[in-house]
Amino acid sequence: MSEGRQIGEVILDLKNISLRFGGVKALTDISFDVREHEIRAIIGPNGAGKSSMLNVINGVYRPQEGDIVFRGQHHRDMDTYEAAKAGIARTFQNIALFKGMTVLDNIMTGRNLKMKSNFLLDALYWGPAQREEIEHRKKVEEIIDFLEIQHIRKTPVGRLPYGLQKRVELGRALAAEPSILLLDEPMAGMNVEEKQDMCRFILDVNDQFGTTIVLIEHDMGVVMDISDRVVVLDYGKKIADGTPDAVRANQDVIDAYLGVAH
Amino acid sequence: MSDDVRQPSLSTFPRLLMHHAKVRPGHPATREKYLGIWQTWNWSQVAEEVRALACGLAELGFKRGDNLAIIGDNRPRLYWSMYAAQCLGGVPVPMYQDAVAAEMIFVLQDAGIKFAIVEDQEQVDKLLENKAHCPELAHILYDDPRGLRHYNQPFLHGIDEVQEMGRIHNRNHPDFLDGEIENGRAEDVSVMLYTSGTTGKPKGVCMTQDAFIEAARVGCEFDKLGPEDNILSYLPMAWVGDHLFSFAQAAWGGFTINCPESGDTVMTDLREIGPSYYFAPPRVFENLLTQVMIRMEDAGALKRKMFHYFMGVARRCGAEILDGKPVGAGDRLLYALGNLLIYGPLKNVLGMSRIRVAYTAGAAIGPDLFRFYRSIGVNLKQLYGSTETCAAVCLQPDGQIKLDTVGPPAPGVEVKIADNGEVLVRGKVMLKEYYKRPDATAEVIDAQGYFHTGDAGFFDEDGHLKIIDRAKDVGKLANGAMFAPNYIENKLKFFPHIKEAVCFGHDRDRVCAFINIDMGAVGNWAERRNIAYSGYTDLAQKAEVYELIRECVEQANAELAHDAMLADSQVHRFLVLHKELDPDDDELTRTRKVRRGFIADKYGVLIDALYSGKTSQFIETEVKFEDGRKGKVSADLRIAEAKTCPAQASKKAA
Incomplete structure (x- = not known):
């Protein structure tokens, strides 16, 4: 567990990012930064380019133009593996878990990058491999305890309700002990109670582990409540950036969400 | 307790604790599942933990006569807090952990709570919310620090921190706590349990050390409970049943209490621990049976047929076999087969394979429900009692189980039926008084010293008590x-x-x-x-x-x-x-x-x-x-x- 939450320096700086799929402009000249330990929300109407933005950050998409500065290092684009290794973990809008595996095993897969012992030792479950496995298992159990999902640790994920699957996915992302956590609509499709739980977990993660969080969310109440700064996209362009209160008062944002009279 | 029954030196719970720490230091006293693994503390470790906590509390100013609120799920350290309070001559007041903040105000005020030991952030928040109404509340101790890092109120302490203070205190004053324990008397109030308030405001029921030790002793001797037994402690700590089984009897008999990982994992934990001694209100047995029935509906045709056939056999002769009554050889054979194919595996799934004695109380149990468990070989019995009587008025002896009675009066307890049908009780296990409520005390204890239970009932021809209803509901x-x-x-x-x-x-x-x-x-x-x-x-x-x-x-x-x-x-x-x-x-x-x-x-x-x-x-x-x-x-x-x-x-x- 890291020190307390104190918003620090810029850890991730995105400069003039443009992304096109053929003739479709997904993102046009977008710049914003993320500071260490903050909760940064990306909002916008459907098709605004929010998920594309996350995909650029962890290297799934390669922008045609722009510059990504991560921890002081310039990247033209990110590489998924490098991103993960550098401590960027994420969850997906459509849950991407191994449905037939248990909760415990699913979260264990999040430890993948941290596993060092070789195939042979693993197969024999001997010496360092055993010690490592116990170490990882302990970490996973801590996450299970943290997310309060002890009662389903041995349940195959496919049998769980949606809200719990989302929680397991968060658990898997946490297992990588990320410094930046990208959450793609962590609360989509949840009922009020599940949303409240999820909010609490996100805040707890941010607070206890000092994890920087970038999240996409549609529920305005949630976004305004938990984020430190909000960036608003519309049709692939950035239309506002600032504190929740500032963004809420921004005329462009109101127009984008409520429409404009013609 | 088998070794040295009724030593005068064992007249309080702290003395019992120190006794076990000396006689069976390495024997498991408390278990809790944490990070997926059962962690064990033996009696000597528990005694040390209690010593540190008690000394820490003393350092904070907790003293003889103070009441200590205990709020949370069944956690080892909350059980130890009870000993710690008692060591110092204080009174633990366990409170229902699922009560909303406003509901807690009454008890906090009524008991004049200055110290509270709570489980986690949720409970701390509730107390902070109530702090304005409870100016006396001076210190809050918490077990689980999660989410509490930014709470910097000076009156908030982690239990660890207080225990650390206690250890230092104990090093400087090694005789302090033993002296305090020596000062404890059998007639001291050992615990204050608030009535659930079915009618009006809750009342604090003061029970003496003597009363609960007597109830524990009678229970342990009645069912031959000893150090080798195990119990799963999962019912609210504020409930008299849990206090009797998980605290008092465990302290007398020296057996092991097991705290589940969380409320949702009780079924799994039950299966893993396989307790030999089990207590649940009828509702829990009912839920279990409902689940079994639902799952049997979903089972394949063959399994369903087998299940229903053998349940028929069990209904016919299972309870009789358990009671040791004569049963025909054919039925015995069928029952043995059923045990192999159905009852055994079913009990295993329910975590009831090792149960020697199971009790239910708190409400009347449906005769069919009761019979179901007995017929598959779970020695489920009923007891009768209330918060005011340590839940130990009547117990059903092995082999004399009747479906619709609660058994004869427990040894040492006198039961009589009033003219209006109300059940009256007299004995050591009775309450001392309602806290600060002489009026209410006078209402329930009459001149002859009988406690008026408020239940209507009568004795049947075998001297077993049959409870029909609350007297006032009839x-x-x-x-x-x-x-x-x-x-x-x-x-x-x-x-x-x-x-x-x-x-x-x-x-x-x-x-x-x-x-x-x-x-x-x-x-x-x-x-x-x-x-x-x-x-x-x-x-x-x-x-x-x-x-x-x-x-x-x-x-x-x-x-x-x-x-x-x-x-x-x-x-x-x-x-x-x-x-x-x-x-x-x-x-x-x-x-x-x-x-x-x-x-x-x-x-x-x-x-x-x-x-x-x-x-x-x-x-x-x-x-x-x-x-x-x-x-x-x-x-x-x-x-x-x-x-x-x-x-x-x-x-x-x-």
């Missing part, structure tokens, strides 16, 4: 026939589809009932029949569900018709409520007993509709969510008629 129908609502409700509640029932009939010409369906069982039933529903309220009002409930009610009526005393109590009309009765809405007590009077007031329109012959009635009800917010539920409730049977001359005068 009423009369307009025609003068006896009306025992609880009795009828219990009959209804035994049907797996009915979760809760509330009957009305006092001073009326006939009996009518509110029904709560069991969401799990009825939901499953509906899915099986392709009945679509959106939630509880919708499901409850389906015509098919009414039909299902009507069958249950009519079956209960048929049974009631057999009993000459109760034939007039058959349910004529009923409705299915649009919401589940909930302690958060004050409709049930925290121990989930129906608050009849409150419900009658709240749903007055529904009762009028039941008796006026209407076929439906609109109702809107406010509901409270767990976080204290409020919402509304409204529905148009149907009202249905149920057939009644003509009273039959009671052929079997049971």
Whole structure:
């Protein structure tokens, strides 16, 4: 567990990012930064380019133009593996878990990058491999305890309700002990109670582990409540950036969400 | 305790603890599942933990006569806090952990709480919310630091931190705590348990060390409980049953208590621990059985057939075999086969394979439910008692189990029936007083020293006590026939589809009932029949569900018709409520007993509709969510008629 939450320096700086799929402009000249330990929300109407933005950050998409500065290092684009290794973990809008595996095993897969012992030792479950496995298992159990999902640790994920699957996915992302956590609509499709739980977990993660969080969310109440700064996209362009209160008062944002009279 | 029964030096719980630490230091005393692994503390470690905590509390200013609030799920350190408070001559006051903040104010004020030990952030938040109303509250200790890092109130302490202080204190004053323990007297109050407040404000029931030790001793000797036994501690710590079984008896018998990982994992934890001694209110047994039945419905045809066939065998002879009564060789053989194929595996799944003694109490248990567990070989027994009597008035001895009685009075307890049918109790296990309520104390303890239980009952020909209902609930129908609502409700509640029932009939010409369906069982039933529903309220009002409930009610009526005393109590009309009765809405007590009077007031329109012959009635009800917010539920409730049977001359005068 890291020190307390104190918003620090810029850890991730995105400069003039443009992304096109053929003739479709997904993102046009977008710049914003993320500071260490903050909760940064990306909002916008459907098709605004929010998920594309996350995909650029962890290297799934390669922008045609722009510059990504991560921890002081310039990247033209990110590489998924490098991103993960550098401590960027994420969850997906459509849950991407191994449905037939248990909760415990699913979260264990999040430890993948941290596993060092070789195939042979693993197969024999001997010496360092055993010690490592116990170490990882302990970490996973801590996450299970943290997310309060002890009662389903041995349940195959496919049998769980949606809200719990989302929680397991968060658990898997946490297992990588990320410094930046990208959450793609962590609360989509949840009922009020599940949303409240999820909010609490996100805040707890941010607070206890000092994890920087970038999240996409549609529920305005949630976004305004938990984020430190909000960036608003519309049709692939950035239309506002600032504190929740500032963004809420921004005329462009109101127009984008409520429409404009013609 | 087997080794040295009734030493005068063992007259308080702290002394018992130190005794175990000396006699069986390495024997497991407490287990808790943490990070998926069962962690064990032996008696000597527990004694050390308690010593550190007690010294720490003393350092903070906790002293003789102070009350210590304990709020949280069953956590080892919360159990140890009880010893710690007692070591210093203080009184632990366990409180219901699921109470909302406002409900706690009364007890906090009434008991003059200065120190509280709580489980986690949730409980800390509740206390902070109440702090303005409880100016005396000086220190809050918490077990689990999660989420509390930014709370910098100077009166908040982690238990670890306090124990660390305590260890230093103990090094500097090594004789301090032993001296304090020496000062403890058997007549000191050992614990204060608040009544659930079925009627009016809760009252603090003061029990002496002597009373609980006596209750623990009697219980342990009665069922031969010793250090090798294991119990799963999962019921609210504020409930007298848990205090007796998980604290007092464990302290006397020296057996191991096991704390589950969380409320949701109890079933798994039960299976892993395989306790030898088990306690649950009827509701838990009922839920387990409902789950088993639902899952059997989903099982393959062969398994289902086997299950039903062997359950038939068990019904015929299982309970008799358990009681050691003569049973034919054929049945014995079949039962043995059934044990191999069905009962054994079933008990294993339920975590009941190793159970030697299981008790139920708190409410009447349905005879069929009771028989089910006994017939598969679980030695389930009933006991009778209340918070005021350490839950130890009557116990059923092995081999003399009757379905509808609670057994003969426990050794050393005197029970007598008053002229009005009320059960009176006298003995060591009685309360000392209600805290700061001499008026209430005088009301329940009469000049001869009898405690008035408020229950109506009588002794049967074997000297076993039979409880019918709360004395004040027993009423009369307009025609003068006896009306025992609880009795009828219990009959209804035994049907797996009915979760809760509330009957009305006092001073009326006939009996009518509110029904709560069991969401799990009825939901499953509906899915099986392709009945679509959106939630509880919708499901409850389906015509098919009414039909299902009507069958249950009519079956209960048929049974009631057999009993000459109760034939007039058959349910004529009923409705299915649009919401589940909930302690958060004050409709049930925290121990989930129906608050009849409150419900009658709240749903007055529904009762009028039941008796006026209407076929439906609109109702809107406010509901409270767990976080204290409020919402509304409204529905148009149907009202249905149920057939009644003509009273039959009671052929079997049971």
